Amino acid sequence: xxxxxxxxxxxxxxxxxxxxxxxxxxxxxxxxxxxxxxxxxxxxxxxxxxxxxxxxxxxxxxxxxxxxxxxxxxxxxxxxxxxxxxxxxxxxxxxxxxxxxxxxxxxxxxxxxxxxxxxxxxxxxxxxxxxxxxxxxxxxxxxxxxxxxxxxxxxxxxxxxxxxxxxxxxxxxxxxxxxxxxxxxxxxxxxxxxxxxxxxxxxxxxxxxxxxxxxxxxxxxxxxxxxxxxxxxxxxxxxxxxxxxxxxxxxxxxxxxxxxxxxxxxxxxxxxxxxxxxxxxxxxxxxxxxxxxxxxxxxxxxxxxxxxxxxxxxxxxxxxxxxxxxxxxxxxxxxxxxxxxxxxxxxxxxxxxxxxxxxxxxxxxxxxxxxxxxxx
Amino acid sequence: xxxxxxxxxxxxxxxxxxxxxxxxxxxxxxxxxxxxxxxxxxxxxxxxxxxxxxxxxxxxxxxxxxxxxxxxxxxxxxxxxxxxxxxxxxxxxxxxxxxxxxxxxxxxxxxxxxxxxxxxxxxxxxxxxxxxxxxxxxxxxxxxxxxxxxxxxxxxxxxxxxxxxxxxxxxxxxxxxxxxxxxxxxxxxxxxxxxxxxxxxxxxxxxxxxxxxxxxxxxxxxxxxxxxxxxxxxxxxxxxxxxxxxxxxxxxxxxxxxxxxxxxxxxxxxxxxxxxxxxxxxxxxxxxxxxxxxxxxxxxxxxxxxxxxxxxxxxxxxxxxxxxxxxxxxxxxxxxxxxxxxxxxxxxxxxxxxxxxxxxxxxxxxxxxxxxxxxx
DNA sequence: TACTTCACTGCAAACCTTTGCAGGATCACC
DNA sequence: GGTGATCCTGCAAAGGTTTGCAGTGAAGTA
Numbered sequence: 001x002x003x004x005x006x007x008x009x010x011x012x013x014x015x016x017x018x019x020x021x022x023x024x025x026x027x028x029x030x031x032x033x034x035x036x037x038x039x040x041x042x043x044x045x046x047x048x049x050x051x052x053x054x055x056x057x058x059x060x061x062x063x064x065x066x067x068x069x070x071x072x073x074x075x076x077x078x079x080x081x082x083x084x085x086x087x088x089x090x091x092x093x094x095x096x097x098x099x100x101x102x103x104x105x106x107x108x109x110x111x112x113x114x115x116x117x118x119x120x121x122x123x124x125x126x127x128x129x130x131x132x133x134x135x136x137x138x139x140x141x142x143x144x145x146x147x148x149x150x151x152x153x154x155x156x157x158x159x160x161x162x163x164x165x166x167x168x169x170x171x172x173x174x175x176x177x178x179x180x181x182x183x184x185x186x187x188x189x190x191x192x193x194x195x196x197x198x199x200x201x202x203x204x205x206x207x208x209x210x211x212x213x214x215x216x217x218x219x220x221x222x223x224x225x226x227x228x229x230x231x232x233x234x235x236x237x238x239x240x241x242x243x244x245x246x247x248x249x250x251x252x253x254x255x256x257x258x259x260x261x262x263x264x265x266x267x268x269x270x271x272x273x274x275x276x277x278x279x280x281x282x283x284x285x286x287x288x289x290x291x292x293x294x295x296x297x298x299x300x301x302x303x304x305x306x307x308x309x310x311x312x313x314x315x316x317x318x319x320x321x322x323x324x325x326x327x328x329x330x331x332x333x334x335x336x337x338x339x340x341x342x343x344x345x346x347x348x349x350x351x352x353x354x355x356x357x358x359x360x361x362x363x364x365x366x367x368x369x370x371x372x373x374x375x376x
Numbered sequence: 377x378x379x380x381x382x383x384x385x386x387x388x389x390x391x392x393x394x395x396x397x398x399x400x401x402x403x404x405x406x407x408x409x410x411x412x413x414x415x416x417x418x419x420x421x422x423x424x425x426x427x428x429x430x431x432x433x434x435x436x437x438x439x440x441x442x443x444x445x446x447x448x449x450x451x452x453x454x455x456x457x458x459x460x461x462x463x464x465x466x467x468x469x470x471x472x473x474x475x476x477x478x479x480x481x482x483x484x485x486x487x488x489x490x491x492x493x494x495x496x497x498x499x500x501x502x503x504x505x506x507x508x509x510x511x512x513x514x515x516x517x518x519x520x521x522x523x524x525x526x527x528x529x530x531x532x533x534x535x536x537x538x539x540x541x542x543x544x545x546x547x548x549x550x551x552x553x554x555x556x557x558x559x560x561x562x563x564x565x566x567x568x569x570x571x572x573x574x575x576x577x578x579x580x581x582x583x584x585x586x587x588x589x590x591x592x593x594x595x596x597x598x599x600x601x602x603x604x605x606x607x608x609x610x611x612x613x614x615x616x617x618x619x620x621x622x623x624x625x626x627x628x629x630x631x632x633x634x635x636x637x638x639x640x641x642x643x644x645x646x647x648x649x650x651x652x653x654x655x656x657x658x659x660x661x662x663x664x665x666x667x668x669x670x671x672x673x674x675x676x677x678x679x680x681x682x683x684x685x686x687x688x689x690x691x692x693x694x695x696x697x698x699x700x701x702x703x704x705x706x707x708x709x710x711x712x713x714x715x716x717x718x719x720x721x722x723x724x725x726x727x728x729x730x731x732x733x734x735x736x737x738x739x740x741x742x743x744x745x746x747x748x749x750x751x752x
Numbered sequence: 753t754a755c756t757t758c759a760c761t762g763c764a765a766a767c768c769t770t771t772g773c774a775g776g777a778t779c780a781c782c
Numbered sequence: 783g784g785t786g787a788t789c790c791t792g793c794a795a796a797g798g799t800t801t802g803c804a805g806t807g808a809a810g811t812a
Contacts, residue, residue, distance in 0.1 A: 047486060047489065047490070049490045050487070050490050050491060051427050051430050051431055051436075051490050051491060052431055054427050055427055055428055055431060060427070062491070070452045070455055070456065070471070071449070071453065071456065071645075073447070073449065076447035077447065079473060080446065080447065080473060080475070083472075083473055084475075092484070092488075093472065094470035094471070094472065095446075095471035095473075096459075096468065096469065096470065096471070097455060097459055097469075097471075099456070099460075104463075108468070110423055111426070111468050112468075113423065114423070114425045114426050114427050114428075115426060115427055115438070115491065137421075137423070216645065216649065243649060247649060269447075269592070270646060270649070273592065273619060273623060273646070273650060274649055274650060274651075275650075275651045
């Protein structure tokens with residue numbers, strides 16, 4: 001029942017190879033023949049079978065996007081950006097959700113391997129060595145994780161965490177908690193490192209709480225512990241956790257930012273809608289999605305086109321585009337941070353409940369335009 | 377470079393067909409041979425090429441999931457439910473986002489057609505006739521849209537809208553606005569119909585405002601118009617719009633629920649996190665995802681397995697499983713609705729700012745357990 | 753012993769498309 | 783008219799897998 005290239009050939013009185021060329025190399029076929037073939041194809045409702053095409057060309061024109069948790073609002077902007085970038089280059093994107101499960105991650109890479117030309121691994125939870133191993137099966141670009149020898153797109157959360165800590169110290173906080181995320185998260189390690197350094201430099205004490213689930217639930221679950229710890233400010237692994245924490249603190253009767261200041265990371269849409277509006281480290285998710293797709297496609301186009309068969313170009317030693325890109329982050333100050341116990345009353349500080357200032361941090365805190373790529 | 381069935385055959389000293397059977401029909405091969413083949417396969421790191429397999433069996437073991445907007449938090453629970461249901465049956469799910477663009481929708485169905493065994497079309501924006509036409513190319517299950525002759529999974533938003541209107545009328549509102557969603561949305565039409573009937577029955581006046589974008593922006597953009605219209609209560613197309621509206625009203629100095637009551641639809645996670653917490657019509661998104669996958673796979677298994685080649689079973693006249701399932705909705709009363717101008721002071725009403733009652737509507741308003749499937 | 757049954761394995765076609773190669777026709781030019 | 787170039791088209795192999803059919807050998811039965 002499905003109409004194939006053969007049916008079109010029969011209908012238009014040419015050989016199947018001519019029909020094939022009409023679609024894949026139109027300039028090689030006589031204009032008259034071409035229109036005739038196209039008319040027949042249109043008539044019969046012919047659609048090239050991408051699977052069969054992929055079998056011989058080794059190019060599916062699909063790319064896979066493996067995501068730890070679609071429900072985390074951090075990802076949709078990344079997905080959309082990747083999708084639109086891919087579409088411009090005539091590629092389709094298949095998204096798959098792993099539920100933060102490393103096993104599912106691995107399985108999905110295998111499942112996708114032969115059906116896509118490359119895979120974007122976003123915030124992976126599996127080990128670096130496994131990622132390297134999988135990269136021999138299908139071209140990989142890793143987002144939010146640094147793997148030596150592989151192309152990576154990173155966001156400078158270290159810088160963001162530092163800016164956040166400095167902001168809090170500037171507000172007069174000396175006792176700060178860092179709400180950790182998943183143990184296997186690269187972002188998590190970077191934040192811990194940078195926040196620790198910044199706290200030491202600023203003479204503040206940093207308490208580590210975690211690991212926690214990177215969700216609202218994870219945040220609200222740790223509220224009691226935050227209160228007991230006696231800190232006056234908190235930097236959370238991401239916005240969801242920060243929002244959950246604010247909820248949890250609210251339930252305990254602890255006011256934000258009057259008693260505890262809270263900073264998140266990501267700047268998801270939601271962070272502008274909760275009350276108080278969330279002070280957060282904005283990450284360039286859109287730019288990350290676009291960049292990752294670009295890197296994958298570039299790497300893909302560099303692999304030998306002459307080679308036949310699936311997976312051409314994935315041979316070890318051929319692919320050597322291992323550029324790693326670091327994208328800058330940006331502290332956005334809103335209403336969830338306010339003066340701490342050591343605030344100097346002489347210097348007027350941001351009004352804790354005024355209209356959303358939504359301005360970048362002051363001159364003392366280094367921030368940078370969001371989305372600029374810095375090759376390293 | 378990629379290791380094929382042929383390499384394994386050579387290594388284990390058997391014919392390729394034996395290797396093939398080792399994977400696709402293990403009971404047909406001698407246990408000893410089987411372990412030897414499996415060992416070699418493991419050794420060489422062989423992975424069956426799903427594309428090639430699909431080419432001949434006509435089964436890809438993938439299903440496509442086409443979504444209007446991944447960024448809308450309504451969808452992730454549906455996606456996750458579909459994914460886990462599919463995984464149980466050894467299927468993988470490919471998600472694709474259309475950005476609410478009907479053209480992209482059509483294109484994606486074509487692109488997916490030969491790479492998946494069926495497609496779930498969620499909240500489609502294209503015309504019914506086009507959907508019918510596309511269903512001849514690949515098995516389709518439609519979610520949130522009624523298309524005669526096709527399997528559909530629907531949520532009873534009509535009932536939900538009625539419950540919401542009755543709730544508002546019960547609170548003493550007589551002048552209510554309905555914030556419409558996308559014009560091509562089936563849900564939108566259903567809500568309008570049901571809300572209109574319920575308002576007439578309850579002696580209230582219903583003002584239609586829209587269509588609006590089903591996002592926070594869409595909601596906040598219409599705030600001014602809502603204020604000017606003088607209504608005391610609003611039923612919004614979905615939660616995002618309701619939340620945006622509350623933001624917009626807040627910016628105009630209009631308090632919710634003191635001056636205007638707002639009801640949303642969907643019960644996204646976010647609706648519990650905003651202040652005031654949102655009164656909303658909960659839709660059984662998880663159940664919808666699961667049911668849709670079940671229907672697709674059932675329909676798929678019914679098509680003739682003997683038939684060879686891609687698209688076997690998509691022939692017209694073979695597939696006749698056109699069951700349509702309606703899932704029940706559930707009004708969840710929280711803090712964004714309060715007494716209206718015609719409230720009877722004698723009867724004590726829900727405290728507008730008390731702790732989240734989160735209880736189903738009173739006995740006068742028919743509600744039902746969420747997630748129960750009712751075949752129709 | 754002869755015949756049947758059975759379990760296992762090999763053979764080869766098929767799925768749909770792409771593409772290197774070669775053949776045929778047309779044309780220009782000497 | 784011969785030569786070469788150019789343009790178009792057909793041929794056939796290739797890609798990795800599945801599967802109906804046939805063949806082999808061994809075991810079971812009469």
